[in-house]
Amino acid sequence: MSKNNASSDPSVEALKLDNQLCFALYGAANRMTRLYRPLLDAMGLTYPQYLVMLVLWESSPRTVGALGEALDLDSSTLTPLLKRLEAAGLVERHRDPEDERRVIVDLSDAGRTLREDAKAIPEQMICALDLQMDAISTLRERLKVLAR
Template structure:
């Protein structure tokens, strides 16, 4: 027997499902691009931050990525094991852990330079439409973060 359901309760009409499924598809699309570099998507995000701002603390990194430091620790350890980053205590404040790129980590930036263009092409977006979509998504995230 078919159930009567309100249109607002259908899975395909849920904003949360659209965002979730788009996120899964985006991660899946990145996978082969990042496999050539030997890194995962979370590692790539961390490397993007470090390419932009090398020598930051673990706390600053967690703030930039919007994640708990504890969740980042395994990713940091894997990048360190791959010799892409180094960690050390700040000599002025032993509580702070500084994360710096190695020469290998810095050189990977050149290898990854084509990824943003490949992503735009895979998404069927031009730079202007991508910026507009990103602005909307950031506004949603900001709104949800500060109810």
């Protein structure tokens, strides 16, 4: 097959990098992480730690299992994040007195205070993305469907 014919072959077109949904998502995820990094660095958080804090700011205390469910993370991924957050003084972990197998995670006073610093992040991200709110909402909802 010649080069000219290959470009009109649908199976070849399907293999082009620019036609890959996975690559578009990968690039978008990388850009989001780069945009968040300076904001989170100022707070002393990594992006995964920020996600844990978001869940705890919504509702705290939570079990490690409930955190994992909310973030779609298993405990082997979540435990090191929680240990680092605890070492930073942002969360406290303890065993559930009613069931020693369960670990409960709660915000410390410093973790609650950090929420005030985080309040500006969503607006800063909206400005950095330069998208209309309705476009952001639509994109978020479509991505949630894709992530199921």
